[in-house]
Amino acid sequence: MYPGLTMNEANYLKRIGKNIKELRNSKGISQAELAYRCNLEKANLSRLESGNTNPTIKTLFKISKALKVNIIDLLKM
Amino acid sequence: MYPGLTMNEANYLKRIGKNIKELRNSKGISQAELAYRCNLEKANLSRLESGNTNPTIKTLFKISKALKVNIIDLLKM
DNA sequence: CGAATGGTTATCTTATATGATAACAATTTT
DNA sequence: AAAATTGTTATCATATAAGATAACCATTCG
Numbered sequence: 001m002y003p004g005l006t007m008n009e010a011n012y013l014k015r016i017g018k019n020i021k022e023l024r025n026s027k028g029i030s031q032a033e034l035a036y037r038c039n040l041e042k043a044n045l046s047r048l049e050s051g052n053t054n055p056t057i058k059t060l061f062k063i064s065k066a067l068k069v070n071i072i073d074l075l076k077m
Numbered sequence: 078m079y080p081g082l083t084m085n086e087a088n089y090l091k092r093i094g095k096n097i098k099e100l101r102n103s104k105g106i107s108q109a110e111l112a113y114r115c116n117l118e119k120a121n122l123s124r125l126e127s128g129n130t131n132p133t134i135k136t137l138f139k140i141s142k143a144l145k146v147n148i149i150d151l152l153k154m
Numbered sequence: 155c156g157a158a159t160g161g162t163t164a165t166c167t168t169a170t171a172t173g174a175t176a177a178c179a180a181t182t183t184t
Numbered sequence: 185a186a187a188a189t190t191g192t193t194a195t196c197a198t199a200t201a202a203g204a205t206a207a208c209c210a211t212t213c214g
Contacts, residue, residue, distance in 0.1 A: 009135050030190060041173055046192055053171060054133045058086050072149055107160060121202055123162055
């Protein structure tokens with residue numbers, strides 16, 4: 001998706017959450033396990049995956065490392 | 078750059094700041110002008126460009142829209 | 155020269171991401 | 185069936201991103 005057309009901030013947060021959930025499921029690990037690997041609270045990861053919070057770059061960076069993917073993969077629109 | 082090798086969080090924040098600054102300069106606009114277009118404080122944008130803060134996705138999303146680039150361009154390592 | 159412009163840094167306030175914990179429902183497992 | 189697992193949501197505390205403002209320093213421009 002190209003920047004600026006239909007995507008708004010709220011939808012983008014939802015998209016990022018879905019990206020994380022898909023990548024996590026493709027690796028076959030639970031939220032609790034991923035949260036542990038990232039040093040994040042499992043409640044926090046649940047909030048992120050449901051798009052109900054506005055994550056910082058550091059948080060996404062940690063998740064990308066734990067999933068062994070490029071951070072870009074979390075941010076695709 | 079591939080995830081997980083040499084890049085740490087602090088260096089990544091610096092890199093993002095440099096990316097923003099380069100893109101902004103390539104468009105020939107000042108920090109004050111970009112901050113205005115993003116509805117950000119110019120002091121905040123200065124902090125971001127110097128890598129001294131940990132931006133949220135919403136903030137980067139606003140900047141990418143104002144610069145008319147893909148958010149991925151701000152996040153390249 | 156003084157006045158504007160561009161960027162940085164400091165301080166304080168406000169909003170909110172995250173930590174920490176708990177309770178809950180729905181599955182899955184034994 | 186009971187117990188464990190998985191994910192969600194709620195609450196409260198804490199840390200910090202961002203707002204708001206101001207004071208700087210350099211540089212540019214009149």
